[in-house]
Amino acid sequence: MAGNTTALLSAPAASPLSQTAEATPKSAQKPPRLALLDGLRFAAAVLVVLFHYTAWHHGFWGTAEAKDAWPVLSKVTVYGNMGVQLFFIISGFVILLSAYGKGAGRFIGSRVGRLYPAYWFAVLATGFLVIVMWPQVGSGLGGKELTANLTMFHPLMGLRHIDGVYWTLWVEMRFYLLILALIILRLLTIRSMTILAVVWPVLGLAAQLMNREAAAENLMSDYAALFSGGIVLFLIYRFGHSILRWSVLALNVGIAAYFTGIKGPTEALELVGYVVPAWHYWLIIVGLFAAVALLSLTRLGNVQWKFLGILGALTYPVYLLHQVWGWWMIDHFAPVLGQYVTLPLVMGIVFTVAFLVHRFIERPSAKPLAAATTRGLGYLGGRLAPRKKVATPAPGR
Template identity: 80%
Template structure:
């Protein structure tokens, strides 16, 4: 989800000029935020929310399926799960922006500070709901799962998600671990990123075609081209255009469209009950890449509407809180208020709760937690001599 990243960026290479010697001591201006990307992430979050409320197969509206309660709206919101694909594209782009040139301690600190405060609150709040208040929704979940979920590494332990939407966080986490490994090996370079964007998605596609699904899933084959497409956008944004970079971006978009065209129709039939042709998803993936290109590589990147930063900040807590709490609210409010008022009110409650989490949990805790984590890791690395060992290994290569 990459729904969980900042969009503060370094200026593109084409716009960076060497300063005169007499001004060399002047601190560089902070790069502007990619405000429209924040707005795009917010729009993706809204689509995911509406997908889970009005299209996903559940009976909380008092009908057999959500689509039965929303026969017209669900024709559109059935595509809302494609917001996750957009999150992954943006994540590949922005994580490289935040990681490039940083050490391992600072990168880990930034991720922990960004991800965990709101996540811990969401896990505890949702865990309380599904274990104690609404146990029929969390059948089989207990304290063990709750505690394991707090680590965000519970899938590696073979334990269930407290909330099903957390599956995307495990996908994101594995991508972060890959970037961390490259940082520690001093391999987060233009050359390595280019090779990764060529090899990782193609290998995943080859494994899928060869019906080696276990290996393909290990490599996250269906998500690799989304992340790598974002990586190529970063390289173009930061270091300039080249035929190689644009070719690899196009290749990743094509592979992403292929996988989404395979999975999308199957999920639409299984989760919503609609027959949707593959070419719809091909066009959606093309549109998602085109949107990120327009908002990051054209003059639109200079748009600075402050309210978009606020909306972007809400995206992550909205994603964490919306699904199970929203369903619980729908089940209890719909019989009293009716479906239209209920939908409006539940969406408002979720976004209001997300604002409170962002304002009173994320904002005060994120930076101190990031700084404390970075200091601790730098101290530990110094005590163990890890930094020197890694640098020596890099020189030996």
């Protein structure tokens, strides 16, 4: 993997930017799918689901708090919200894997095709639940919020989420927009991504320590190190090991542990009612990064079990649909069936519906939507591009 080739992640051609001593890619071919990462994403989704069902402070089990219904299980599932941290680490890795060799149009198309089909279904289904069927949970949500949520840019409009879990989608979207800007500026290079993985989380940490709340929010300081750590893991996976890359990864693990050590205990106390020491979350963050590294940088990355790909595909629709619909089913089923039947039943229904959404909505529409978006952007770009003037030949003598 040694070499002096300049690598531009956003296009197969060599970068116009000068870089030295960069490793060449492992292969010019498309890398194999990392099946075990799909399995890890699925495990993260299960953890998040269990957190919202058995630890989060709701009273739909017929008790004052979910943890009162699940006094033993909740002591484990209180950590389930760390599945979101794992999602962000994997996203930092996978988004560069997805962006590799793509221009801006194809990148946007791939993201639109990946994100929106299941999301539109989930927004409409959940919107119907909280606006029509269960308005006491919707707390005043209406058609304006529903329509705005379909864009996924409703936070810019100052409007609420139809489902509270959508907050993570806005964090992801801002990360995608950052990558898109780098593609457009032709800065999605090995060197610039390494610099980004240092500067972004360090600036976020500085904003936090200086109590600059607006700057910290704009920099997504709580999550910058998670995305950046995933970026560095991709660089190691694709271009090889180096002391610099492992040092940058260690920096991001430390910053991510710092922020999670603040956020984790606060959420455990406010959302569940448990006092959890910060060092638990420090160890969890180290473990999450270690798990992603182990499954992508060792021989485990060669595992190609197809069922893991299916499980990974279910992760997104499960995340989109599980919370409010799950609470509604718990509220209606638990008084009749009891909690020990209701929990596996509700989880089974959610994962079954997620499979149906993947099979009959995502799979048929993702590629056509991505292709149509790419073509539309290409046409729009051609229409907006300045046209070269054609010189008029001088009249003959």
